[in-house]
Amino acid sequence: MNVQKAITILKDKGFKYTTKREDLLSLFAKNNGYLTARQVLETLKPDYPGLSFDTIYRNLYLFEELDILETTELNGEKMFRLSCGTNEHHHHFICLDCGKTVALHACPMPSIEAKEHLDKFEITGHKFEIYGKCNHCIEHPVSS
Known part of the structure; x- marks a missing residue:
């Protein structure tokens, strides 16, 4: 999955495009791994000083629901990564x-x-x- 495909999924499902959402997706695209909500917040906070955990979680769970992000749990904390974007079982x-x-x-x-x-x-x-x-x-x- 890449950022453009994720944005297309968002728009096709009737959700609003924002630069904040694009930046959040770009953060995942730059990482080949899982991130916590805290890591996402800390990375985006300098560009979006008013950004809250609520906004981060709301978007992460929306992206998970739309199969844009995959999740796992490590050490009792939910972590997110950009979906592999393949239908191949792995x-x-x-x-x-x-x-x-x-x-x-x-x-x-x-x-x-x-x-x-x-x-x-x-x-x-x-x-x-x-x-x-x-x-x-x-x-x-x-x-x-």
Whole structure:
């Protein structure tokens, strides 16, 4: 997904275009990973001094509803990233330090379904993520 496609989705669904929304989407487009609402607010606040958490959350949840953003939860905090924009089934590796993601095209569900006797259940979805540290964060650890 890119910013223009996201804006088109917004407009097609009847939502208003604003430069603030475009800047928010651009922030996600520049990052190959998950961001928290706090990170979004801290990054956009210098350009939008009156920006509030309410505005950030309202837009993040709207973008999630429109499938512009994907979400995960790490350490009890919801995190957001620009949707991969592909209909191909896949999962992600997520760096716990920087939030960078890498698409994983293998899916463990077929083997899990077979081994765990789930044939008598209706599976409506699943989510599979692998967590760790990317090469950059391993080579350049951030001191606390």
